[in-house]
Amino acid sequence: EDQVTQSPEALRLQEGESSSLNCSYTVSGLRGLFWYRQDPGKGPEFLFTLYSAGEEKEKERLKATLTKKESFLHITAPKPEDSATYLCGGQGGSEKLVFGKGTKLTVNP
Amino acid sequence: NAGVMQNPRHLVRRRGQEARLRCSPMKGHSHVYWYRQLPEEGLKFMVYLQKENIIDESGMPKERFSAEFPKEGPSILRIQQVVRGDSAAYFCASSRVQPLLSGEQYFGPGTRLTVT
Numbered sequence: 001e002d003q004v005t006q007s008p009e010a011l012r013l014q015e016g017e018s019s020s021l022n023c024s025y026t027v028s029g030l031r032g033l034f035w036y037r038q039d040p041g042k043g044p045e046f047l048f049t050l051y052s053a054g055e056e057k058e059k060e061r062l063k064a065t066l067t068k069k070e071s072f073l074h075i076t077a078p079k080p081e082d083s084a085t086y087l088c089g090g091q092g093g094s095e096k097l098v099f100g101k102g103t104k105l106t107v108n109p
Numbered sequence: 110n111a112g113v114m115q116n117p118r119h120l121v122r123r124r125g126q127e128a129r130l131r132c133s134p135m136k137g138h139s140h141v142y143w144y145r146q147l148p149e150e151g152l153k154f155m156v157y158l159q160k161e162n163i164i165d166e167s168g169m170p171k172e173r174f175s176a177e178f179p180k181e182g183p184s185i186l187r188i189q190q191v192v193r194g195d196s197a198a199y200f201c202a203s204s205r206v207q208p209l210l211s212g213e214q215y216f217g218p219g220t221r222l223t224v225t
Contacts, residue, residue, distance in 0.1 A: 098154070
């Protein structure tokens with residue numbers, strides 16, 4: 001069964017303190033690895049899709065990378081507005097995405 | 110450009126009643142996905158529909174749950190005879206083409222169902 005595991009469950013950072021979120025996956029025939037951001041009481045907001053190992057994508061302070069077993073979301077010099085839950089999802093042979101439970105990020109000023 | 114719309118945003122039902130959740134995809138999007146999110150858990154895929162067709166319902170409970178996406182009008186997720194365990198946030202997402210090709214699907218704000 002396809003599975004996505006995110007760690008840590010929660011992460012507290014000081015403003016400007018860079019760190020990384022981890023997404024380990026066992027998705028048969030992975031065709032795409034997705035990152036989303038979710039604010040409280042709202043729906044997930046798309047951030048990145050990664051298709052193959054070695055691929056990297058950047059958006060402002062965020063950079064997502066992909067290996068054959070895991071993906072990382074690197075946050076450089078975070079700001080309080082980066083506080084959110086970050087979701088990772090994988091798509092294998094079917095059209096459905098399998099999501100992890102998310103990492104709740106809190107950035108203190 | 111209006112995003113994905115879901116209504117109601119909050120729904121309270123007593124055990125045994127029916128819940129109807131509606132989702133209007135973004136303009137030009139013909140692919141709709143429904144997910145359920147329980148507290149402290151991730152999003153769980155329920156069903157994938159295109160206009161008038163159910164493509165993948167492997168995440169849907171076999172009983173009490175049904176979904177449709179008619180030619181005209183919103184997609185409907187219907188839960189019959191609700192039980193307390195159905196309490197959750199239900200999210201709808203839409204895409205213009207399959208997510209892998211477009212790289213993204215757009216989520217609505219969700220419907221929070223509470224069963225009392």
